[in-house]
Amino acid sequence: MSKDGITRRNFIDTGAIALGAAGLAAGAGQANAEKRTLNVKYGLNLLLYTATFSKDSVDMIKKVADMGYDGVEIPFNDLSVLDAKATRKAREAAGIGLTSCVILMPGTSITSADPDERKAGIKRLRDVVDITAEMGGDVASGPIYVPLGQLSGKGRTDDEFKWAVECMRVAAEHAEKMDVVLGVEPLNRFETHVFNTAADTTKFVAEVGHRKVKVHLDTFHCNIEEKDTPSAIRATGKHLGHFHASESDRGTPGTGQVDWKGCFSALRDVNYSGWVTIESFAIGIVDLCAAACIWRPIYKSGDDLAINGLAFLKSMERSV
Numbered sequence: 001m002s003k004d005g006i007t008r009r010n011f012i013d014t015g016a017i018a019l020g021a022a023g024l025a026a027g028a029g030q031a032n033a034e035k036r037t038l039n040v041k042y043g044l045n046l047l048l049y050t051a052t053f054s055k056d057s058v059d060m061i062k063k064v065a066d067m068g069y070d071g072v073e074i075p076f077n078d079l080s081v082l083d084a085k086a087t088r089k090a091r092e093a094a095g096i097g098l099t100s101c102v103i104l105m106p107g108t109s110i111t112s113a114d115p116d117e118r119k120a121g122i123k124r125l126r127d128v129v130d131i132t133a134e135m136g137g138d139v140a141s142g143p144i145y146v147p148l149g150q151l152s153g154k155g156r157t158d159d160e161f162k163w164a165v166e167c168m169r170v171a172a173e174h175a176e177k178m179d180v181v182l183g184v185e186p187l188n189r190f191e192t193h194v195f196n197t198a199a200d201t202t203k204f205v206a207e208v209g210h211r212k213v214k215v216h217l218d219t220f221h222c223n224i225e226e227k228d229t230p231s232a233i234r235a236t237g238k239h240l241g242h243f244h245a246s247e248s249d250r251g252t253p254g255t256g257q258v259d260w261k262g263c264f265s266a267l268r269d270v271n272y273s274g275w276v277t278i279e280s281f282a283i284g285i286v287d288l289c290a291a292a293c294i295w296r297p298i299y300k301s302g303d304d305l306a307i308n309g310l311a312f313l314k315s316m317e318r319s320v
Helices: 008-034 059-066 084-094 115-135 158-178 198-208 219-225 229-239 260-269 286-292 302-319
Strands: 041-045 071-076 097-102 139-142 181-184 213-218 240-245 275-278
Touching (some): 041 097, 041 302, 059 084, 071 275, 084 115, 097 115, 097 275, 115 139, 115 158, 139 240, 158 181, 158 198, 158 213, 181 198, 181 240, 198 213, 198 229, 213 229, 219 229, 229 240, 229 260, 240 260, 260 302, 275 302
Parallel strands (some): 041 071, 041 275, 071 097, 097 139, 139 181, 213 240, 240 275
16 A cells, blocks of 8 residues: 555546546536527517508517517408518518418318319418518418318318318418418317317328428417327427417416426427417407407506517526
């Protein structure tokens, strides 16, 4: 034994332990480096303030940018009131991105047995893609298969599915040319009989088989129809192309029952890097509230929901 009590054997063992610890530390560092991170963009749907977006509404874009959002979502209802050039100019000045929130109007269902109505549906999808692109947007999304509230009184038929696939493939070819993603949003059973769940919509998108057609999930509808929203997000996987962050009562995100941490963990797990857009509706606009079945106050103010909702969602992103 040496004078200070350290033998050659002890020295070797101590060195081995140190090297092993260093190796473990290096491995842990590598694992942390490989840990998936979430890289999303935050948008605000302007239905929070207006049901009709026109040239007179473009100042809202700077307001949304000043709140810290990465983009704005424009409601596409009456296309004739939209001013694509003025909107693009305002968007570029604000330095933010843009998506469009799309619905089909009566007489434009792509699930209709009437071939002329299906043609009208394809035309509307082409039109909204063109306007979205002219505004500088990258996603046109919503229940883009049937008008809101149009129910057949029974489940979706095989023919309705087939017609929707055929029409969406045609629309997708145009979306490809304009470099715009078409997002297909399942709604709850009280608003449509066509697509209610993530799994059913993913099946449809896979059948269409086009890279510009993706699934658009909304946590409000998922909260009603899914057994487990984070699991539904994971099952959608690579097909997920747009995401609406809506509280269970359409109020401020973080004040209801949505499993936000679970949702953000799932978005991270599927490597989602698209838009996370808050969607609620302006209280006081009679037609809009009637369509969304909002009969009581669900938030303090639009600005309060926008500011506090964004802060909450970003905190959830950091937490995962």
